[in-house]
Each structure stands twice: as structure tokens, then as C-alpha cells.
Amino acid sequence: MGRKPNDSEPTRCATMILLVMGLFSCTVVYIFMSAVMRPTGNSAVERLAADDAEFGSGGGGGGVEGGGCCNGIESFELWGAAVKWGSDFKVKSSKECCEACKDMCTGNHGPCLCDTWVFCGDEKACGDKFGECWLKKQKDTLSPDKMDEGDKSMWTSGIVFGKGEGIVALETEFGAIHVKLLPECSPHSVFNILELLRFRHCAGCQFFRAETRGQVWDARGDHIKDASFGPPYGLLQGTLGAEGIPFETVPSEFCPEIRRGSVAWVGSGPEFFISLANHQEWKNAYTVFGYVLPEDLKIVEKIAQLPTKSDIWTGVNVTILENPVPLNVRRIKSSNDDLNLSR
Known part of the structure; x- marks a missing residue:
């Protein structure tokens, strides 16, 4: 004699089927909403950064030719919040100071940790500040804060633009x-x-x-x-x-x-x-x-x-x-x- 079907079995099967269908529906909705809401990678900023990267910026820009640039302006001091104090960091040349700033600007996206460097390279004028390399950060890289300008300044300064900046x-x-x-x-x-x-x-x-x-x-x-x-x-x-x-x-x-x-x-x-x-x-x-x-x-x-x-x-x-x-x-x-x- 066959066993009488348990009345609770169909109920459990139906519940499992509904649960699977619910999970499937949620998955489909999630995938759809993710596709709609996810950044496409073609925003104006992203496209600018991508074009910028193609030309090799973040280290001088201008393609391969500009990658080795590290120049500043003599008798010119840029102000800004210090990210590395010159009193604790001395180098031999303005180029070395510039390179130290650029080393903090190697990310593929976003602003540089350092966008301004200030170097004291005149041994007579600088005195005990000779060789100081101040690495700084501007509030606005397109409007850098100038401190001193003219023949009396003993500093040499420069700025660095990261990808998507400048x-x-x-x-x-x-x-x-x-x-x-x-x-x-x-x-x-x-x-x-x-x-x-x-x-x-x-x-x-x-x-x-x-x-x-x-x-x-x-x-x-x-x-x-x-x-x-x-x-x-x-x-x-x-x-x-x-x-x-x-x-x-x-x-x-x-x-x-x-x-x-x-x-x-x-x-x-x-x-x-x-x-x-x-x-x-x-x-x-x-x-x-x-x-x-x-x-x-x-x-x-x-x-x-x-x-x-x-x-x-x-x-x-x-x-x-x-x-x-x-x-x-x-x-x-x-x-x-x-x-x-x-x-």
C-alpha cells in the first residue's frame, strides 16, 4: 500500500519555489539598477583625466618630451599649507625639491598630495635655511597663494598639476x-x-x-x-x-x-x-x-x-x-x- 502523501510537503515545495523566484527577481532588479546608476566612465571629468593621462601628465605633461621637466621661478615664494616642513627636509637643488613634490603626485586620479614646492638655494642669502625644501598644498591650484615676489626673495618656487588638474x-x-x-x-x-x-x-x-x-x-x-x-x-x-x-x-x-x-x-x-x-x-x-x-x-x-x-x-x-x-x-x-x- 502506498504511503499517503503528507499534506505539508506541497506547502513546503510551494514556499521554496516562491523564495527562489523572489531571490531571482531581486537579483534582476539589482543588476538593472546597478547598470543604470553606475558611473559610465564617460563623465566630463573622467574624459578629461583620461585624455590628460594619454599625454603623460602628472610628471611634467606634454607627452614624453615634458615628462622630465622640473623648473621653478627664482626670487619667488609661494605660500600654502606645509605637507613637509623644510626645516626637517633639505636637498641639494631646486630640481630635487621639485621631484620630491612630484613623487607625492603619482596617483592616477584625484589631486596631488603636494602641488607646490619652495626651495632655498642661495647659500649666502639663505644662511641656515640653505637647502630647505618646503612641500606645500594650495587651496586652489589655479590661483596659488604668493608670498614674496621680486629680487629680495631668496626662494625658488614651482607648482605641480596632477592628472585632471591645471x-x-x-x-x-x-x-x-x-x-x-x-x-x-x-x-x-x-x-x-x-x-x-x-x-x-x-x-x-x-x-x-x-x-x-x-x-x-x-x-x-x-x-x-x-x-x-x-x-x-x-x-x-x-x-x-x-x-x-x-x-x-x-x-x-x-x-x-x-x-x-x-x-x-x-x-x-x-x-x-x-x-x-x-x-x-x-x-x-x-x-x-x-x-x-x-x-x-x-x-x-x-x-x-x-x-x-x-x-x-x-x-x-x-x-x-x-x-x-x-x-x-x-x-x-x-x-x-x-x-x-x-x-
Whole structure:
């Protein structure tokens, strides 16, 4: 005789089935919500940091060429909260002091633990402070706190920008061109740019010369074999000489080979250019103070293709914009809401 089925067995099975279905439903909902709420990795800040990393910043920037830079400004002291006291930390040179700061700025994301270094290298003037290396942290890296400036200061100072930091925008009607600054390479130049950030407008700042790559350079900026070296010259030229804002002419600083995306002065400024090509033929002739983040080169290309007219400058055939493009130098902030790269 078969055993009579237990009335409680179906109940237990039904309960188990409902429990499994519930767990499955929760898992599906969790996976869906995680996919919706998880950062995509394409936020404005993340894309800026990624482009920045591609060009090798956080140790001088500007690609391989700028990686070894460690320059500062003599007779100039930057203030800030000390993260390493110079009275307890002495080194042999300003470069060694700079490198110590950069060593605290090796992370892939976020601000550096040290963004300012101050060194006393004049044995006579420094006295018992000779060799002191103060490592500091600014409240605002785009507006560093200056203590002393001029011939009487015995200090040499410099700043360091980490990945995603030290990026300013050249705003135009065609969009914002984001430029990573290179303070370790061209400190005088960068402080000129930081000075412009203090002002709301940059009246008179504009792009006025535009030349495509033509049939001389390919899309990567490499020179085409057996082609001439211009014209056209593959560049966008303008001025950062703003009306009513004094501009200090800059000394020759970081003069690497000009690469596609390099931002450099014409002479001692305030005229500058953005290169759309790799110009090995220019033989390290121009001070580079920044580079355009890769995704914004399309905006530079767009402006370079605007209507132009021919002219001759000191015997050189050039093309100038029929209608100059005004620009403004603006700081960017670190939150997604403060960035709009589509502008």
C-alpha cells in the first residue's frame, strides 16, 4: 500500500519555489539598477583625466618630451599649507625639491598630495635655511597663494598639476578648447595664463590666423614623404593680449619638438599658436606651455577650416581668417555639472 502523501510537503515545495523566484527577481532588479546608476566612465571629468593621462601628465605633461621637466621661478615664494616642513627636509637643488613634490603626485586620479614646492638655494642669502625644501598644498591650484615676489626673495618656487588638474578652457563660439598647462616646464608662461583667469573677460583675445594641414601632413600630423613643409603650415594662431590687462613677456622656457596639439608662444608672447601637425623642421624654436586635450582638436580643426584670405608676413605666405574668432580664457571646475564640453 502506498504511503499517503503528507499534506505539508506541497506547502513546503510551494514556499521554496516562491523564495527562489523572489531571490531571482531581486537579483534582476539589482543588476538593472546597478547598470543604470553606475558611473559610465564617460563623465566630463573622467574624459578629461583620461585624455590628460594619454599625454603623460602628472610628471611634467606634454607627452614624453615634458615628462622630465622640473623648473621653478627664482626670487619667488609661494605660500600654502606645509605637507613637509623644510626645516626637517633639505636637498641639494631646486630640481630635487621639485621631484620630491612630484613623487607625492603619482596617483592616477584625484589631486596631488603636494602641488607646490619652495626651495632655498642661495647659500649666502639663505644662511641656515640653505637647502630647505618646503612641500606645500594650495587651496586652489589655479590661483596659488604668493608670498614674496621680486629680487629680495631668496626662494625658488614651482607648482605641480596632477592628472585632471591645471586644465583651462579657451572658450570660442565653436566650443571650448581645453588646454593642459605645463607649470613644471614653463612656469613663467603658466603664471601669465593664471593671471588671465582672474579676469572675467579677455577683450581682444582672439584667433586670427588659420591654416589647415593641406597635403603636407596626414590626419595624425605626420609629414607626408616628399611633400613641402608649407604653406599651409597646419596651425591656428591668436593672441592672449587682453585689453587693459598687462602681459609680462616670457623668457624662452620649454622648447621641445612641436607636436600636434602643442600650445606655444610666438616669440615672447602674447601671440601664440596651436599646432595641428608635428613640426620637426622647426627645431625646438618655440616655448610650449600646454597642449590641447585630444578630443578638442576637432574644434581647432573646425576653426582652421573657416574662410580665410591670403597675406604675406615678412616674406612668408600665410592665410588669415576673414573674421577673427574671439576667445576667452576660463577656469574649469572639478564636478560634472561645471563642465560642458559640447559648448
